[in-house]
Amino acid sequence: MRQAIGSTWIMQLVIIFMLIFVAFLSLTINFTKAFKIKNEMISMIEKYEGLGSGENSALTLINNYLKYNNYGVLGSCENDEYGVLSLDTGSMEMARSGEKYYYCVQKEDTSLLGLPDRARYHVRIFFHFSLPIIGDIFTFSSEGTTIDISHSISDIEFV
Numbered sequence: 001m002r003q004a005i006g007s008t009w010i011m012q013l014v015i016i017f018m019l020i021f022v023a024f025l026s027l028t029i030n031f032t033k034a035f036k037i038k039n040e041m042i043s044m045i046e047k048y049e050g051l052g053s054g055e056n057s058a059l060t061l062i063n064n065y066l067k068y069n070n071y072g073v074l075g076s077c078e079n080d081e082y083g084v085l086s087l088d089t090g091s092m093e094m095a096r097s098g099e100k101y102y103y104c105v106q107k108e109d110t111s112l113l114g115l116p117d118r119a120r121y122h123v124r125i126f127f128h129f130s131l132p133i134i135g136d137i138f139t140f141s142s143e144g145t146t147i148d149i150s151h152s153i154s155d156i157e158f159v
Helices: 002-047 058-068
Strands: 082-084 092-094 103-109 119-131 135-145
Touching: 002 058, 002 119, 002 135
Parallel strands: none
Antiparallel strands: 082 092, 082 103, 103 119, 119 135
């Protein structure tokens, strides 16, 4: 009888450590995917020198990239950021409290006297902490900032 109780304890410890390992692995994989997507978004904004509307703009390319990679995580943006409600339309709106967005963008004006139209873009995307059986537990964000873009092209009104 004593050995049955002892083996039950060992089995419970093994299961607990396996759950901790799976949770850590799941978080690492999701964070790596979000980090890769965020870096690609920043690269597109830098390559096309800002966001714009139109068929070959960075905004359209980012939305197509997210759809291609099956990105579907929603999260809340801060009040001074713009959020994307739909990856199909590509329209951005000023973030509202209680609304969920695919990603958030904030344009920061870094113009100097000799260099007008300089800007830096702050990007935020979201990822889930999910376990295979339990499902989604938390939503985290991954943030990044572009380099200063000397002639920022943007058809979108950032206030």
